[in-house]
Amino acid sequence: MALAPNVYDAEPIPEAAKAEIDRLLASGDLFRYTAPADAPVALLEREFADMMGSKYALAVSSCSAALFLSLRALDLPFGAKVLIPAFTFAAVPSAVVHANCLPVLVEVAENYRIDMADFAAKLPEAQAVIISHMRGHTSDMDAIMALCDEAGIPVVEDAAHSLGTLWAGRKVGTIGKIGCFSFQSYKLVNSGEGGILITDDADLVARAVIMSGAYEHNWKKHKGPEGQNDPELAEAFARWQNQLPLYNQRLSNLSAAVIRPQLAEVPRRVRDGRANHDYVAAALNSSPWLSVPEALGPEERAPDSIQFNLVGFDTDEEARAFAAAAEARGVKVQVFGLSTDNARAFWNWNFIPGETPDLPQTRAMLMRACDVRLPPRLNRAELDFVAGALISAAEDIKGETRAYGT
Numbered sequence: 001m002a003l004a005p006n007v008y009d010a011e012p013i014p015e016a017a018k019a020e021i022d023r024l025l026a027s028g029d030l031f032r033y034t035a036p037a038d039a040p041v042a043l044l045e046r047e048f049a050d051m052m053g054s055k056y057a058l059a060v061s062s063c064s065a066a067l068f069l070s071l072r073a074l075d076l077p078f079g080a081k082v083l084i085p086a087f088t089f090a091a092v093p094s095a096v097v098h099a100n101c102l103p104v105l106v107e108v109a110e111n112y113r114i115d116m117a118d119f120a121a122k123l124p125e126a127q128a129v130i131i132s133h134m135r136g137h138t139s140d141m142d143a144i145m146a147l148c149d150e151a152g153i154p155v156v157e158d159a160a161h162s163l164g165t166l167w168a169g170r171k172v173g174t175i176g177k178i179g180c181f182s183f184q185s186y187k188l189v190n191s192g193e194g195g196i197l198i199t200d201d202a203d204l205v206a207r208a209v210i211m212s213g214a215y216e217h218n219w220k221k222h223k224g225p226e227g228q229n230d231p232e233l234a235e236a237f238a239r240w241q242n243q244l245p246l247y248n249q250r251l252s253n254l255s256a257a258v259i260r261p262q263l264a265e266v267p268r269r270v271r272d273g274r275a276n277h278d279y280v281a282a283a284l285n286s287s288p289w290l291s292v293p294e295a296l297g298p299e300e301r302a303p304d305s306i307q308f309n310l311v312g313f314d315t316d317e318e319a320r321a322f323a324a325a326a327e328a329r330g331v332k333v334q335v336f337g338l339s340t341d342n343a344r345a346f347w348n349w350n351f352i353p354g355e356t357p358d359l360p361q362t363r364a365m366l367m368r369a370c371d372v373r374l375p376p377r378l379n380r381a382e383l384d385f386v387a388g389a390l391i392s393a394a395e396d397i398k399g400e401t402r403a404y405g406t
């Protein structure tokens with residue numbers, strides 16, 4: 001019998017990183033602002049911005065730091081309400097609270113995407129919006145941008161799971177005012193920890209750069225599209241000199257050395273991740289008990305995990321029994337709402353001021369939505385193992401013979 005694949009290990013870091021890390025270790029040049037120009041972090045920022053077709057990028061210590069700096073760069077007043085989807089990782093409401101703002105949770109539908117009626121109803125009270133494309137599921141960005149543009153409300157995209165995802169041919173993370181990405185080990189590009197934000201707005205990036213810890217004139221080492229002396233960027237930095245606090249959320253040169261050679265791997269990881277996901281999704285959808293929601297029409301996905309809903313599982317006990325049966329067959333399933341203290345269940349975000357909101361739609365989804373890691377490096381035999389284990393686990397609980405339409 002085939003062995004259960006290990007879905008937690010990352011891919012090896014490309015060989016090319018080693019020579020650069022040796023060079024950095026030999027010189028001790030680990031701080032991004034020591035070299036007069038072209039430090040690995042500055043080169044990473046330029047390469048990432050060019051890859052995304054954005055004017056500016058700022059690499060920082062995490063995606064959480066990128067989200068926090070985005071909100072601070074928007075200069076929101078103390079206590080400003082920021083809409084976020086109720087299905088995301090606890091880091092997102094945490095970044096909002098860290099920026100002295102108040103998260104307002106928006107209902108998420110059975111397909112893991114933002115419920116646009118609830119979004120439109122709550123938008124008038126908001127001063128900013130974070131669209132968290134949780135697990136890479138893109139919400140209706142056309143509808144969201146139309147509503148937010150009309151109301152003059154800035155959109156920050158949490159694209160931590162969306163590197164390589166397209167919406168109507170546009171790169172996710174470039175649709176809102178700022179896009180934030182993660183280089184934590186469970187994301188498509190892995191440096192253990194790290195994050196990056198991208199934007200076309202010189203003032204926003206200048207504010208974020210200074211607050212990330214570019215004290216004194218270190219901002220001069222940041223490059224715009226015109227290189228190190230980009231005039232638009234220099235003017236923006238001059239406006240904000242000495243006006244902002246320094247939060248010191250910088251990235252180290254060592255992390256940049258690990259990230260840079262992985263950027264060339266992104267297209268392959270996206271292609272393989274999408275093919276793997278679609279292969280397993282087709283298998284799961286052949287079971288009457290499992291359902292993988294369709295992406296919205298304009299979306300081309302770049303998944304490194306798969307989410308599906310349990311169908312006809314009437315009780316939480318049945319859903320828990322499914323997760324146990326899958327684990328017994330070698331595949332770990334997380335039912336978002338059923339594992340204790342899950343960081344993606346909004347009722348566990350007790351650090352948000354006020355009462356836990358009543359969000360019945362999101363809650364019902366989380367009680368039956370399953371999460372399985374599916375790294376792009378898995379081969380067909382491993383994918384067959386995962387799909388087979390999940391389908392058999394559902395049959396363990398619900399029985400094998402259920403005629404359609406009865």
Ligand SMILES: *Cc1c(COP(=O)(O)O)cnc(C)c1O
Binds near residue numbers: 088092132133160
């Ligand atoms: C991982 C993740 C984050 C946080 O990223 P860090 O780099 O670990 O801070 C934020 N949002 C989503 C959707 C994530 O998956």
